[in-house]
Amino acid sequence: MIKILSVIVLLSASIFAQSFDEFLNNALKNSPYLKSNNLNINQAKEEGSRLLRYENPSLRIKYSRFEDGEADGNGYKLEYSQALRLPGVGHAKEMLSQSLSKSAKASYALEKSQLRRNISLEYIKYSQMKTLEKLGEERLFLAQTLYSFTEKKYEEGTISRGKMLASKLEYEMLHINMEKLKYETIQSYFSLLSMAGVKEEVELSLGHNFVLTTTSTPNVEIDYLQSQKDKALDVANVASNTIESIELYGEYEKEPVEKVMSLGVKIPLVIFNDKSQERRIAKLEVEKQDYLIENEIAKINLELIKLGKQRVLLQNVKTKNENLIKSLSEMLLMFEDAYAIAKVNLLEVQDIKAKILTVKSNLLETQTKLDQNIIMSNYLEGSL
Template structure:
C-alpha cells in the first residue's frame, strides 16, 4: 500500500512539472552565457576580415617652381601613387588564419554548450535526488504515523507502557523534523538549478527524468576538440608571422617639368637582412609541441575516466539489484511485523528497526539512481553527446 501510494504521489507531481528536456531547451535558448558565444563568433569573423583586407594606398602631390637665371619663371608638379600589394603566399596564409580563428570561435561555442548542458544536468540530478529523498521522508512519516496509531490503540488496551507510546510519538516527531530538513535541502538544490540557468521565473520541474549513456561511434570530447582548434589557430598565426616578406609597394609617378613630362612605374621591395623571422618560427614550433602534449595528456585522461565510469556503472547496477532484492524482503517483513505489533507478538523496537532498515534501503536506491545519472551525464559529456 505504501509503495502504491508513493508511486501515485510521484506520478501526480511529475504530471504538473515541466519535463527536463523542455527545461533544458528553454535554458539554452535564454542563456546569456551561450549568447555571448555567438557574439564571439561574430567578433572572430570581423577579425578575419581585418586580416584579409587590402592595405590603403598613398598619394603624394608636389608642386615645383623653376626660376632660371636670366629667364622666365615656370612651374611644374609631381603626382605619385603607391599601392602596397600583399604577396600571394602571405594572402593565402592570412585566409587560413582567418578560417582558423572562426573555427576556433565556433568550437568555443560548442564547448560552452556542452559544459552548460553537463552542469545543468548535474544540478538537475542533485535536485531530483533531493526531491525523491523528500518523498521518501513523507513515506517514512506515513509508516511512523501508522505505528504511532497502533501504539495508541495498544496503550488504551493496556498492552504497552506509556514509555513505549511516547517513544513511538518521539519517532514520529523526529521524522517530521527530518521532512523539514529535506524540504530545505530540496529548496536549495532547486534554486541552485534556477540560478545557474539564469531562469527568470520559478517553474515546477518534473524530477523523474533518468539519464542514460548514449554510445558514440567516435569520441568527440569538446575540450580535446577545442585544444586541436587552438593548435590550428596558433600554427596559422605563426605561419603568417613567420613570413619574411609580406608586402611590396607598386609605385606609379607622373612628373611635369617646364620642358618635359616624365612617367615612372616601379616597385619598392624591402630587403630581408636583419629580421628573418627565425624567432617566430621557433616560437611556432614550441607552441605546436605544447598543444600536442596537452592533447595527448587530455586524451589519456579521458580514456582512464571512461574506464572508471564503466566500472563504476557496473558496480552501481549490481548494488541496485541487491538493494531491490533486499527491499522486497523488507517490505514483506515490515508487513508481518506490523501485524505482529498489533497483536503484541512484536515489540516497538523490533518494528522500528525493520522500518529504519527498509527506509535505509530505499535511500540507498535513491543514491544509486542519482550516481547512475551522474555517471551517464559525465559519459555523455566526455564522448561529445552534448556538442550539438
C-alpha cells in the same frame, strides 16, 4: 472528498510540469551566456576578414613653384603606391582566418556541452533532494504513528515512560531534519534555475531517465585543443613569411619645361626584423598544444575506464537494493496480515516499513551516482 481533490491537484501538477528535456532545450536556447559566447564566432569571422583585407593605396600630391628665368612657372608631382602581397602569404592568411573561425566554433561547442552537462548534474541533485523529501515525509509519518502508539501504550501502563519519550524524541528530530531537507531542496532548485538562466520558477517533472549513449563522437575538449593547435600552426605559417608584401609605386611629375613618369618597387630589407621570435613563439605554442592534447586524451581514457568499472558496481548494488525492497515488501504483507489477527504488534510492522524506507534511500543514492556516471560518460564520449 479531500483525498480526491488532492489526487486531482497532483495529477494536474504532473500534467503541466515541464519535462527535463524541454527545460534543458529552453535553457540552451535562451542562455545569455551561450548567446554571448556565440558572438565570439562572429568576432572571429570579422578578425579573419581583417587579416585578408589589403592595405589602402596611398596618393601623394606635391605642388612646386619654379623661378629660374625662362623656366619660371608652376609644377606638381603625383605619387601613387600600393602594397602587393607576395605569393603564398594570402593563402597562409586564409588558412589562419579559417582556423580562427573553427576555434571560435569549437569553443562554443565546448561551452554548450559543458553547460548541458552541468545542468544535467544539477537536475540530478535537485531530483534526489525532492525524492529524499518524499521519503522524509514517509519516515515522519511512521515516527508520528509510532509515537501515538507508544503514547497510548504508556497511558495503558504497558510500556515505560522512557520508551514513550524516546519515540517522541525520534519524531521531533525527524521533523527538524525534514525542515532542513526542505531548505536544501529549495537551495538546489534555485541553483538549477540560476544555472539554466531561467528568470522565473518552473514546475519540473522528476525521474528523467538518463541513458548511456553507445555511439561516440570526438570529445569537445579534445576538439577545442586541436583547434587551438591548428590555429597555432597557421600562425606559424603566417609568421614564416619574413616579407609579406612589396610596394609598387608610380610617379608623375610636371615641371615648366618637362614631364617625368616613373614606376618603381619598394622591397623591405630584412636586416633587423626577420620575425624569428614570432616563428619560435608560434612553434612553441604548437608544441604546448600537442602536450595538452596528449595529456587530455590520456586523462579522458583513464576516466572512462574508471566510470565503466564504477557503473558495473553501481548496477549490481542497484539490483540488490531492488531485490531487497521486493523481499521486504513481501515480508511487510505477511506482518500486516499477522498484525490484523493480533499475532504481531505494530512495532514489528513499523520496523519493516522503516527498513524499506532505508533501502529506498540507499537505492536513490545508488541511482543518483549511476545517473551522474552516465552523464559524465556521455560528456567524455562526446555524446552531449
